[in-house]
Amino acid sequence: MDQGSVMEAPVQAEPGAGVYNEKLGMWVFLASEVMFFTSLIGSYIILRFAHPEMWKGPGEVLNVALTAGNTFLLICSSVTMVKAFAAVQDGDQAGLRKWLIATTLIGATFVGVQIFEYMKLVEHGFVPSEGLYGSTFYTMTGFHGFHVTIGVICLIFVTMKAFQGKYTATDHRGVEVVGLYWHFVDLVWIILFTIVYLI
Amino acid sequence: MATTATTLDGIGAHPHVDAHHDSFVRRYIFSTDHKIIGIQFLLMSLFFLMIGGILAMFIRWQVGFPGKPIPGGGVLPETMAPGGIVLPEFYNSIVTMHGTFMVFFAIMPLLVGVFGNYLIPVKIGAPDMAFPRINMASFWMAVPAGFIMLAGFFVEGGHAAAGWTSYAPLSANPELTGVSTGQVLWSVSLIILGLSSILGSFNYITTIVNMRAPGMNWFRLPLSIWSLFITAILVLLAMPVLSGAIIMLLFDQTIGTHFFRPDTGGQPLLWQHLFWFFGHPEVYILILPGMGMASDIIANGARKPIFGYTSMVIAIMGIGFLGWGVWGHHMFMSGMNPTLGTGFMISTMLIAVPSAIKVFNWMGTIWRGNIQFHVPMLHSMAFVSMFVIGGLSGLFMASTPVDIFIHDTYFIVAHLHYVLFGGSLFAIFGAITYWYPKMFGRLMNPFWGKVHFILTMITFNLVFFPMHSLGSQGHMRRIYDPTQYEFLRDLQWVNEMISMAAFVLFASQFIFAANFILSWTKGERAGPNPWNDNGLEWSLPSPPPHGNFAVTPTVYRGPYEYSSPLVTEDFLPQDLKLEGNRESAAHAAGH
Numbered sequence: 001m002d003q004g005s006v007m008e009a010p011v012q013a014e015p016g017a018g019v020y021n022e023k024l025g026m027w028v029f030l031a032s033e034v035m036f037f038t039s040l041i042g043s044y045i046i047l048r049f050a051h052p053e054m055w056k057g058p059g060e061v062l063n064v065a066l067t068a069g070n071t072f073l074l075i076c077s078s079v080t081m082v083k084a085f086a087a088v089q090d091g092d093q094a095g096l097r098k099w100l101i102a103t104t105l106i107g108a109t110f111v112g113v114q115i116f117e118y119m120k121l122v123e124h125g126f127v128p129s130e131g132l133y134g135s136t137f138y139t140m141t142g143f144h145g146f147h148v149t150i151g152v153i154c155l156i157f158v159t160m161k162a163f164q165g166k167y168t169a170t171d172h173r174g175v176e177v178v179g180l181y182w183h184f185v186d187l188v189w190i191i192l193f194t195i196v197y198l199i
Numbered sequence: 200m201a202t203t204a205t206t207l208d209g210i211g212a213h214p215h216v217d218a219h220h221d222s223f224v225r226r227y228i229f230s231t232d233h234k235i236i237g238i239q240f241l242l243m244s245l246f247f248l249m250i251g252g253i254l255a256m257f258i259r260w261q262v263g264f265p266g267k268p269i270p271g272g273g274v275l276p277e278t279m280a281p282g283g284i285v286l287p288e289f290y291n292s293i294v295t296m297h298g299t300f301m302v303f304f305a306i307m308p309l310l311v312g313v314f315g316n317y318l319i320p321v322k323i324g325a326p327d328m329a330f331p332r333i334n335m336a337s338f339w340m341a342v343p344a345g346f347i348m349l350a351g352f353f354v355e356g357g358h359a360a361a362g363w364t365s366y367a368p369l370s371a372n373p374e375l376t377g378v379s380t381g382q383v384l385w386s387v388s389l390i391i392l393g394l395s396s397i398l399g400s401f402n403y404i405t406t407i408v409n410m411r412a413p414g415m416n417w418f419r420l421p422l423s424i425w426s427l428f429i430t431a432i433l434v435l436l437a438m439p440v441l442s443g444a445i446i447m448l449l450f451d452q453t454i455g456t457h458f459f460r461p462d463t464g465g466q467p468l469l470w471q472h473l474f475w476f477f478g479h480p481e482v483y484i485l486i487l488p489g490m491g492m493a494s495d496i497i498a499n500g501a502r503k504p505i506f507g508y509t510s511m512v513i514a515i516m517g518i519g520f521l522g523w524g525v526w527g528h529h530m531f532m533s534g535m536n537p538t539l540g541t542g543f544m545i546s547t548m549l550i551a552v553p554s555a556i557k558v559f560n561w562m563g564t565i566w567r568g569n570i571q572f573h574v575p576m577l578h579s580m581a582f583v584s585m586f587v588i589g590g591l592s593g594l595f596m597a598s599t600p601v602d603i604f605i606h607d608t609y610f611i612v613a614h615l616h617y618v619l620f621g622g623s624l625f626a627i628f629g630a631i632t633y634w635y636p637k638m639f640g641r642l643m644n645p646f647w648g649k650v651h652f653i654l655t656m657i658t659f660n661l662v663f664f665p666m667h668s669l670g671s672q673g674h675m676r677r678i679y680d681p682t683q684y685e686f687l688r689d690l691q692w693v694n695e696m697i698s699m700a701a702f703v704l705f706a707s708q709f710i711f712a713a714n715f716i717l718s719w720t721k722g723e724r725a726g727p728n729p730w731n732d733n734g735l736e737w738s739l740p741s742p743p744p745h746g747n748f749a750v751t752p753t754v755y756r757g758p759y760e761y762s763s764p765l766v767t768e769d770f771l772p773q774d775l776k777l778e779g780n781r782e783s784a785a786h787a788a789g790h
Binding site: 013014016017019020021022024025028029031032033035036037038039040043046047050051054128129131132134135136138139143 | 325329330397400401402404405408409410411412413414415416435436437438439440442443444446447450454455456457458463464465466469473751
């Protein structure tokens, strides 16, 4: 049995999913996350269909322009994440670090803008107890923001490891796995932005 | 001997851990070894099983002897039971917490936490779980969740009292029950436990998919692993729905949102849909691992290959799949469109088909077997027979016209205990007795095991069978004092008899507890394979070392080759390579 490096397959095994454990684990975990957001979004759809009059039109309460900008930022961070992954695949350590820092900073900015948006909304009296509109808005966007925050923390961790030179062209599982999570969070936001802000 | 395990967790990789150099804390408390974590889950969930049992005794005392002080109940504070007489408010908390502890902190971790952790790597020939550190995190989230749940008894306003299903708006508005902090703790605890379960389940799935030993293809997996695999998928997809629902409930309770408050546009029925969308897969989470482990034990006890292995696997998948489309049968009385109700009725009854396939296969396995009535076999056969009773009473309530009559009566209580206690818990007792020698290196005492089994079997049926007739005569579930109704007063003797039997049932469990504790140091030493089983775990020493297999085993056949004509022994281990035509398994294994 292999005693040392984890670069090679650690255990002889039957052919499994054809991907390494971390990647498979992340995909499976994301399935769980899909169900979590489905419970929130599904409840939102049911509550809103029952009482459409409790929702204000797009832009009446929420600042669509600000959040559209924020959405653009988050989509950009997915691009920088892909750039980081492509860099490490080519063995480009400097590129990996640069793009990881960019992704982390954009992610943190997204969270910052969201906190700013919340503060402005609360100032105008739009709070979670403000009818079903407030309840669903803060729960859905809040849990998304929480996921982005977790993602930023993971990105900081991965960036630190990148600066220690832990990722190589052949073994860069951490970058890929965190990237999967990051794209998922991004995708959820596009759905949330559409149904919460635009409709 | 390799004492190393290659540990990999979520991000990046870590060097291997040498168990012999670990401190006591790293080895036994914050351990990443799946076997230690399994044993930790075992001790934790047996503790909560006892808590749930004590609460059940309170229920039985109150229902059997309403208005009489509990013997020794004077120690309870005034807010719970002044003078030893349980208050109605406290009774509601007891009923709620009995269900909560038993479902979430006893049966579920006993099946999934204990045996998922302990059995999956050793049965598939892996050194450990795919993510040992996440596995450890999973256990150390379950423990605080349990203690947060316990803490609810000691806060002002008492513990959650809206039932284990926490139906809104009762649970969402503190003014309705007078419970605020208790209900919040209930929610927080289950959110943490949900995350713990999700971390556990994606670990199990990854491990089973990616880490099977060479030759252990999907159709050589033991049925226990198959059922744990399907269960892990159910946990993975059902638990987050509960988490989402409880988060909304928690926000209703604490920050004044309106999800489940009907006065401001919220929908109490939405809670029921979300809860049961989780809750019905949860029912199969609580029975499938039991079915799998009972299959392993029954084949071993009958000394025959399991009857219809492929159909067993398909039945497990069928139950797991159909389980997603039946949640509405909990809500026939909640104001459901009758057409929708018919759909749920049909989908529910469809589940009887894979369940019946399994029961007939178990009978086919036992048929003409050379049956060894060891204690795990007794429990597994009790599991099958009790599951049949519970499954048949399930058909009664699946059909809408009958359910309207028996909804929320003791008939439901009888049914759910026949599947959860008669089914799951008997399977758990069997499985603990069966894998105890692997966990601790010693056998549990078979004589006291049989005494415990017989007492449990008799008193269990005395407790729960009469509840069918109580329920069909209109005895309400969760009722504080049945004697307040004229028509139930004549039936009070049944309640008294049930309570007496329940006390004996509870007392009998101490035989098991004593057997469990004393066998740890005093039990007869078990060799590696005390039950002459074929599974890979039985090729390991008892208890297996950190990292499990010195050499990754190669698997040549399925796990149920008992009484094979190829060998003189009546078992043929999965990893034994046969050279000649007729050969002694023991000889080839070098014993």
